[in-house]
Amino acid sequence: MTTYLNGVSLPPSKRVSIFGGTHGNEMTGVTLVRQWIKNGAEVQRAGVLVTPFIANPKAVERRVRYIDQDLNRAFTPEILSLVERKDLPCEVKQAQEINRLFGPKGSKDAYDVIFDLHNTTSNMGCTFILENSGDDFILQMVNYIKCTLGQSSCHVLLNEHPELKYETTRSVAKHAVGLEVGPQPQGVIRSDILKSTRQILKYALDFIQLFNKGEEFAACDLEVYVLDASVDYPRDQHGDISAMIHPHLQDRDWQPLCPGDAIFLTFDGKTIYYEGEGTVYPTFINEAAYYEKHRAFVTTRKKVLPAKGVKIRTV
Amino acid sequence: MTTYLNGVSLPPSKRVSIFGGTHGNEMTGVTLVRQWIKNGAEVQRAGVLVTPFIANPKAVERRVRYIDQDLNRAFTPEILSLVERKDLPCEVKQAQEINRLFGPKGSKDAYDVIFDLHNTTSNMGCTFILENSGDDFILQMVNYIKCTLGQSSCHVLLNEHPELKYETTRSVAKHAVGLEVGPQPQGVIRSDILKSTRQILKYALDFIQLFNKGEEFAACDLEVYVLDASVDYPRDQHGDISAMIHPHLQDRDWQPLCPGDAIFLTFDGKTIYYEGEGTVYPTFINEAAYYEKHRAFVTTRKKVLPAKGVKIRTV
Ligand SMILES: [Zn+2]
Numbered sequence: 062m063t064t065y066l067n068g069v070s071l072p073p074s075k076r077v078s079i080f081g082g083t084h085g086n087e088m089t090g091v092t093l094v095r096q097w098i099k100n101g102a103e104v105q106r107a108g109v110l111v112t113p114f115i116a117n118p119k120a121v122e123r124r125v126r127y128i129d130q131d132l133n134r135a136f137t138p139e140i141l142s143l144v145e146r147k148d149l150p151c152e153v154k155q156a157q158e159i160n161r162l163f164g165p166k167g168s169k170d171a172y173d174v175i176f177d178l179h180n181t182t183s184n185m186g187c188t189f190i191l192e193n194s195g196d197d198f199i200l201q202m203v204n205y206i207k208c209t210l211g212q213s214s215c216h217v218l219l220n221e222h223p224e225l226k227y228e229t230t231r232s233v234a235k236h237a238v239g240l241e242v243g244p245q246p247q248g249v250i251r252s253d254i255l256k257s258t259r260q261i262l263k264y265a266l267d268f269i270q271l272f273n274k275g276e277e278f279a280a281c282d283l284e285v286y287v288l289d290a291s292v293d294y295p296r297d298q299h300g301d302i303s304a305m306i307h308p309h310l311q312d313r314d315w316q317p318l319c320p321g322d323a324i325f326l327t328f329d330g331k332t333i334y335y336e337g338e339g340t341v342y343p344t345f346i347n348e349a350a351y352y353e354k355h356r357a358f359v360t361t362r363k364k365v366l367p368a369k370g371v372k373i374r375t376v
Numbered sequence: 377m378t379t380y381l382n383g384v385s386l387p388p389s390k391r392v393s394i395f396g397g398t399h400g401n402e403m404t405g406v407t408l409v410r411q412w413i414k415n416g417a418e419v420q421r422a423g424v425l426v427t428p429f430i431a432n433p434k435a436v437e438r439r440v441r442y443i444d445q446d447l448n449r450a451f452t453p454e455i456l457s458l459v460e461r462k463d464l465p466c467e468v469k470q471a472q473e474i475n476r477l478f479g480p481k482g483s484k485d486a487y488d489v490i491f492d493l494h495n496t497t498s499n500m501g502c503t504f505i506l507e508n509s510g511d512d513f514i515l516q517m518v519n520y521i522k523c524t525l526g527q528s529s530c531h532v533l534l535n536e537h538p539e540l541k542y543e544t545t546r547s548v549a550k551h552a553v554g555l556e557v558g559p560q561p562q563g564v565i566r567s568d569i570l571k572s573t574r575q576i577l578k579y580a581l582d583f584i585q586l587f588n589k590g591e592e593f594a595a596c597d598l599e600v601y602v603l604d605a606s607v608d609y610p611r612d613q614h615g616d617i618s619a620m621i622h623p624h625l626q627d628r629d630w631q632p633l634c635p636g637d638a639i640f641l642t643f644d645g646k647t648i649y650y651e652g653e654g655t656v657y658p659t660f661i662n663e664a665a666y667y668e669k670h671r672a673f674v675t676t677r678k679k680v681l682p683a684k685g686v687k688i689r690t691v
């Protein structure tokens with residue numbers, strides 16, 4: 062990366078992949094990627110190799126989130142460096158395979174961009190999940206999409222939280238882009254969710270093409286939601302859930318939540334109120350896959366992130 | 377059953393059970409039954425033994441629909457009469473156990489009523505699934521609920537279809553009552569869905585108590601939706617799904633569907649229209665669990681079902 066007056070010049074993005082099925086029951090990515098494997102014209106861009114890829118075929122085949130463990134948490138240095146053995150968990154072997162095909166993670170040979178398509182049962186609309194506030198290229202990409210489709214077309218969840226950050230499937234690439242779209246039940250294909258995912262991806266790929274052709278993107282500010290805390294369900298003395306998401310919180314992803322607002326309703330009808338600090342913006346509210354992770358929702362805080370200008374580096 | 381002037385007199389309903397978790401990832405019934413096992417006061421009625429019961433504990437524990445096969449299809453004479461063996465599929469053993477505890481199916485010793493609580497990802501609201509148009513007792517129960525909570529508080533799907541009817545878990549009882557409530561994703565507990573399920577059950581149990589105490593329920597007419605046909609997704613030459621539920625059909629359970637209306641949208645953007653006979657009322661639209669059963673939705677036809685008057689038989 063070299064800087065110019067008020068920006069950074071970056072190498073072109075030539076190798077891009079679109080992952081579906083990192084979680085085998087999140088059907089929009091599975092469906093789109095299967096179509097693009099059959100006929101990828103829609104996602105090809107001049108000068109860019111775009112590879113659609115089913116990330117966890119065994120989980121997709123059984124239409125379950127994972128076989129042995131969550132693939133989207135498996136890209137740690139320890140796991141990626143484990144000696145190959147037949148009896149390794151399915152997702153450990155798959156993570157190592159993905160690292161071979163699209164990595165190695167952290168090396169100059171890694172793919173430039175991986176888009177990882179997910180669905181959520183939460184009412185999150187289209188949400189970019191980003192892992193690096195210093196990745197001006199991706200910040201500019203999201204800004205381009207927001208400017209094209211409208212500011213409310215998508216949200217940005219920035220996860221740089223020391224404890225809550227995890228080693229995602231897409232982290233193998235130089236630029237890791239998670240796209241979480243909902244609400245959609247596990248195992249279901251909704252046409253409205255497929256349409257909005259497809260549209261967001263179109264403009265993301267357009268951005269890459271424009272960038273590669275030399276278009277400059279001026280410095281800008283991007284509204285992001287910074288991951289703040291994970292909130293579990295209230296539990297009884299046996300560790301069993303004793304309350305559900307309160308009706309006043311259900312489906313209100315990205316809406317302000319203030320101290321004293323209702324967050325849970327116990328099964329015997331008592332309300333539990335939010336007691337955190339200041340206004341937060343909850344999301345991943347009532348995500349089916351997070352019950353086992355002891356997570357009812359996460360809180361985020363709004364932040365305006367400055368993104369440097371970007372343009373292609375002409376060698 | 378003996379008849380009187382314009383009705384039938386029936387024995388009291390003394391033994392009632394409420395099943396949750398026939399499908400292990402349908403969480404409203406699992407949650408309510410777990411609560412009622414801890415503290416069942418809410419569902420007890422004078423003179424009636426009400427037994428909350430988790431129908432498929434192993435599937436509930438793993439939060440999956442089933443372990444080996446769909447329990448809700450396992451109550452056939454063949455399965456119930458299989459010789460006990462250790463290696464029988466999990467749900468075969470469980471069906472035989474339920475038949476021992478709450479049956480035997482078809483005998484005078486069977487429980488009087490079993491309510492079987494299900495959830496659906498389809499926008500069906502509260503739907504009673506009934507299997508016998510001659511069961512005046514249950515028709516009167518549903519009518520009582522509709523009169524109390526409002527006609528639109530619930531729908532009635534009547535499944536007496538020669539090919540589409542199946543041997544349900546609840547069919548072990550003299551009176552089998554399925555309650556399907558949605559939309560709710562698999563694995564999720566929504567407070568609005570829990571509330572409406574709980575309310576419907578309250579009035580169902582109240583009806584039983586009133587009946588047992590001697591209240592007479594006059595002959596009435598009940599609007600039901602008779603199961604007509606099952607419609608699969610369009611598929612390509614490999615048998616893979618090639619279209620999704622059309623946006624104009626999605627979430628429109630129980631709304632009239634006429635020949636020429638859109639039902640599917642192919643992944644490359646073509647609309648497929650309904651070509652059936654006359655107006656039908658689709659339901660189970662885009663149910664996650666029915667992809668594997670090759671069912672995109674079912675069609676039903678509206679019918680007004682006369683129910684005889686019912687009162688308790690005084691011996
Ligand atoms: Zn996911």
Ligand SMILES: [Zn+2]
Nearest residue numbers: 399402494495
């Ligand atoms: Zn069910």
